[in-house]
Amino acid sequence: METHFIRWLRDHLPASPCLRLGPGDDAAIVRLSGEPDVVVTTDLLTEGVDFHLEQDDPRRIGRKALGVNLSDLAAMAARPLAAVVAVALPRDGGGGLSALDLAVAIYEGLLPLAAEFDLAIAGGDTNTYEGPLVISATLFGQVTEYGPLTRSGGRPGDRLLVTGTLGGSISRHSFDFTPRVREALQLAERYELHAGMDISDGLALDLSRLAEASGCGAVVCLDRVPVSAAARQLAGDDAAAALQHALGDGEDFELLLAMPPDAAEAMLRDQPLDCPLTCIGELVAGSGLWQQSSGGELLPLEATGWLH
Amino acid sequence: METHFIRWLRDHLPASPCLRLGPGDDAAIVRLSGEPDVVVTTDLLTEGVDFHLEQDDPRRIGRKALGVNLSDLAAMAARPLAAVVAVALPRDGGGGLSALDLAVAIYEGLLPLAAEFDLAIAGGDTNTYEGPLVISATLFGQVTEYGPLTRSGGRPGDRLLVTGTLGGSISRHSFDFTPRVREALQLAERYELHAGMDISDGLALDLSRLAEASGCGAVVCLDRVPVSAAARQLAGDDAAAALQHALGDGEDFELLLAMPPDAAEAMLRDQPLDCPLTCIGELVAGSGLWQQSSGGELLPLEATGWLH
Numbered sequence: 001m002e003t004h005f006i007r008w009l010r011d012h013l014p015a016s017p018c019l020r021l022g023p024g025d026d027a028a029i030v031r032l033s034g035e036p037d038v039v040v041t042t043d044l045l046t047e048g049v050d051f052h053l054e055q056d057d058p059r060r061i062g063r064k065a066l067g068v069n070l071s072d073l074a075a076m077a078a079r080p081l082a083a084v085v086a087v088a089l090p091r092d093g094g095g096g097l098s099a100l101d102l103a104v105a106i107y108e109g110l111l112p113l114a115a116e117f118d119l120a121i122a123g124g125d126t127n128t129y130e131g132p133l134v135i136s137a138t139l140f141g142q143v144t145e146y147g148p149l150t151r152s153g154g155r156p157g158d159r160l161l162v163t164g165t166l167g168g169s170i171s172r173h174s175f176d177f178t179p180r181v182r183e184a185l186q187l188a189e190r191y192e193l194h195a196g197m198d199i200s201d202g203l204a205l206d207l208s209r210l211a212e213a214s215g216c217g218a219v220v221c222l223d224r225v226p227v228s229a230a231a232r233q234l235a236g237d238d239a240a241a242a243l244q245h246a247l248g249d250g251e252d253f254e255l256l257l258a259m260p261p262d263a264a265e266a267m268l269r270d271q272p273l274d275c276p277l278t279c280i281g282e283l284v285a286g287s288g289l290w291q292q293s294s295g296g297e298l299l300p301l302e303a304t305g306w307l308h
Numbered sequence: 309m310e311t312h313f314i315r316w317l318r319d320h321l322p323a324s325p326c327l328r329l330g331p332g333d334d335a336a337i338v339r340l341s342g343e344p345d346v347v348v349t350t351d352l353l354t355e356g357v358d359f360h361l362e363q364d365d366p367r368r369i370g371r372k373a374l375g376v377n378l379s380d381l382a383a384m385a386a387r388p389l390a391a392v393v394a395v396a397l398p399r400d401g402g403g404g405l406s407a408l409d410l411a412v413a414i415y416e417g418l419l420p421l422a423a424e425f426d427l428a429i430a431g432g433d434t435n436t437y438e439g440p441l442v443i444s445a446t447l448f449g450q451v452t453e454y455g456p457l458t459r460s461g462g463r464p465g466d467r468l469l470v471t472g473t474l475g476g477s478i479s480r481h482s483f484d485f486t487p488r489v490r491e492a493l494q495l496a497e498r499y500e501l502h503a504g505m506d507i508s509d510g511l512a513l514d515l516s517r518l519a520e521a522s523g524c525g526a527v528v529c530l531d532r533v534p535v536s537a538a539a540r541q542l543a544g545d546d547a548a549a550a551l552q553h554a555l556g557d558g559e560d561f562e563l564l565l566a567m568p569p570d571a572a573e574a575m576l577r578d579q580p581l582d583c584p585l586t587c588i589g590e591l592v593a594g595s596g597l598w599q600q601s602s603g604g605e606l607l608p609l610e611a612t613g614w615l616h
Contacts, residue, residue, distance in 0.1 A: 029451065046437035
């Protein structure tokens with residue numbers, strides 16, 4: 001199986017200027033330029049948890065396997081460089097496809113996304129076994145001259161901003177989202193950012209993590225949270241339920257940023273992206289996650305979200 | 309599960325000078341020094357193919373998951389830098405352990421090997437699902453000033469050398485081998501090497517790959533192949549059967565090198581390693597894999613080995 005697949009792969013992998021040596025040797029070689037810091041991230045998708053072969057097109061599954069990792073590079077404001085993809089395939093295939101055709105379909109889904117973000121596919125490992133489909137992608141990227149964007153740099157008084165709208169990813173884009181790589185690079189170049197991450201497990205849970213990593217508390221103005229049309233639709237006419245989707249659904253793959261007030265003001269005025277940028281609250285001294293009522297009172301906010 | 313495991317991990321991961329940012333953010337950051345070329349390799353181990361949870365200690369499985377990748381870095385003569393480890397765990401655990409204890413045992417096996425080779429554990433992803441244990445490790449290393457060792461640099465007339473002895477890995481060291489990282493770096497520094505790889509699928513199959521990548525044929529003097537004691541034992545008193553083990557068993561994780569005759573002579577005279585270095589044949593013009601009879605005649609040699 002693997003021999004045939006590697007043959008297919010060699011015919012379909014585009015050349016990449018940073019790829020000094022592609023698949024076929026014991027390892028690949030990638031050349032860095034500029035900053036000597038390499039950002040590395042890995043995400044594992046499993047059948048039954050992250051996708052269902054019987055209902056999800058394997059091309060979309062392959063796309064998602066890269067997309068979630070690209071979103072992590074965006075979260076670090078890193079420039080994508082290369083990926084390796086390891087796939088454990090059910091020996092008899094799945095979704096009506098043989099193991100080989102399944103591997104090909106996964107790559108047919110991920111290759112266009114890789115091309116869109118100048119991400120070299122440096123190699124991988126593709127094995128069959130008696131088990132469900134598991135895809136593990138590891139990406140690495142390069143820190144730019146503006147430095148990496150971590151979760152821990154936030155300070156009390158920082159404004160909290162999010163890209164796009166939140167909630168309802170299940171009926172919207174949990175497979176087909178476009179990772180915010182370009183947006184993160186653009187914002188890091190133009191504005192002073194203190195901390196950032198991507199919203200993968202839900203705004204409330206992820207914000208509680210950013211605040212904790214920064215040694216701060218976080219206050220959210222719930223009426224400012226940009227609720228997606230999909231979340232509203234899922235919730236019927238119930239605004240409170242729609243907000244819960246926006247706070248806890250996860251898989252939004254939007255950016256959450258903490259930045260100084262003047263930089264936030266400039267960014268909100270400029271609105272430099274194709275998607276909205278919204279201020280949803282601020283970091284405060286202390287700890288914990290808080291909601292601000294319309295009367296200004298602070299109440300605890302539960303860190304809802306997707307716990308693995 | 310993952311939250312508890314990450315807590316365990318943070319308490320047990322040693323600091324590493326090259327690790328600028330460890331697990332806990334959206335991605336890790338590793339700092340390179342010297343050459344800007346990064347070597348990347350990934351290997352996936354699956355239950356039922358590469359190990360059996362019911363009989364193999366998960367510590368040994370974890371060790372092997374890193375070891376096979378370290379062997380690939382050795383094959384490139386690259387200095388180990390960092391690893392990310394993705395694990396898909398059976399929801400109910402396995403081998404008598406809960407999912408969490410299984411994850412911990414895997415790491416208890418891989419951490420000492422990582423420490424031995426100055427390999428930083430930069431992060432990972434650990435999820436539970438309804439399926440067998442799958443471990444995917446991705447390692448990267450740094451090319452040294454002596455350059456990467458690829459499969460394609462061999463030339464007709466090059467001598468073929470192997471480290472150690474071959475065959476019988478199943479009863480010997482398919483889990484507990486020590487990857488030849490130090491040996492590869494030492495040899496690359498002291499001798500002119502044209503091509504190299506690690507023997508993971510069997511000498512005959514792997515040599516046929518090196519020869520093909522170098523655009524050469526390869527001739528093996530079968531009576532010079534260093535047959536391991538384990539292979540002899542597996543074969544009883546049958547020398548021909550023992551040789552077949554040495555040619556085709558795989559998982560030897562020894563180095564196979566192609567180098568100019570004078571460098572090979574010096575290396576064989578010096579015997580600079582703790583393990584034997586043996587000349588087993590040479591690369592020739594043309595193509596294919598050949599055996600040299602005691603009368604000097606060339607006969608085809610089958611590229612036996614482990615095909616995935």
